[in-house]
Amino acid sequence: xxxxxxIEDEKNLARFVELELKHEGYETNVQFNGRTGLDxxxxxxxxxxxxxxxxPELNGIEVARRVREVKSTPIIMMTARDSVIDRVSxxxxxxxxxxxxxxxxxxxxxxxRALLRRIxxxxxxxxxxxxxxxxxxxxxxxxxxxxxxxxEVINLTKREYELLLALxxxxxxVLARDVLLTKVWGYESEVETNVVDVYVRYxxxxxxxxxxxxxxxxxxxxxxxxxx
Numbered sequence: 001x002x003x004x005x006x007i008e009d010e011k012n013l014a015r016f017v018e019l020e021l022k023h024e025g026y027e028t029n030v031q032f033n034g035r036t037g038l039d040x041x042x043x044x045x046x047x048x049x050x051x052x053x054x055x056p057e058l059n060g061i062e063v064a065r066r067v068r069e070v071k072s073t074p075i076i077m078m079t080a081r082d083s084v085i086d087r088v089s090x091x092x093x094x095x096x097x098x099x100x101x102x103x104x105x106x107x108x109x110x111x112x113r114a115l116l117r118r119i120x121x122x123x124x125x126x127x128x129x130x131x132x133x134x135x136x137x138x139x140x141x142x143x144x145x146x147x148x149x150x151x152e153v154i155n156l157t158k159r160e161y162e163l164l165l166a167l168x169x170x171x172x173x174v175l176a177r178d179v180l181l182t183k184v185w186g187y188e189s190e191v192e193t194n195v196v197d198v199y200v201r202y203x204x205x206x207x208x209x210x211x212x213x214x215x216x217x218x219x220x221x222x223x224x225x226x227x228x
Contacts, residue, residue: 007037034058
């Protein structure tokens with residue numbers, strides 16, 4: 001049975017979501033503020049965390065950031081704020097998906113199921129995929145999530161790391177923006193494809209050597225590729 005942590009200060013909504021999840025066979029734990037929610041997330045093991053953005057004591061962004069420092073528990077952010085900046089900020093600080101209030105409970109349940117499926121598949125793939133990925137003088141140590149250029153460690157955010165990994169695992173394959181969006185931000189993500197362009201720029205600024213050709217090549221009108 002999958003365990004789901006609900007961190008939501010609107011008590012009526014929290015209890016409604018809890019009842020629906022229990023009806024679907026999930027075990028639940030409800031916390032009504034960011035601090036107790038963070039304590040529960042760090043002290044117990046959950047399969048998914050449903051996290052409100054606007055919380056008393058600690059906001060959802062801070063909770064997600066602190067959870068991500070020590071755990072990889074999947075997080076779905078729930079919020080009434082629907083701007084691109086809010087969505088990108090939530091995703092970049094560790095959320096795996098994003099749902100905007102008011103939402104249909106069927107959509108939330110579908111996103112939970114999709115996230116659990118993805119985590120299950122990733123767990124199966126980890127046992128078969130190589131743990132080190134190389135391209136020219138770039139090396140990714142997958143188990144440690146460390147990126148090196150030669151002997152130099154390059155510090156990347158979670159999304160930058162996943163974007164680079166997606167490209168390096170598909171050398172000479174042109175990856176369209178929507179494909180990268182799915183690989184890095186998740187199938188259910190509502191983030192616009194131009195976010196990919198922004199993160200490629202961030203990535204180039206960190207991995208490229210000044211005066212030399214970029215590791216990542218733009219394929220106009222399509223997406224990006226790393227060519228050997």
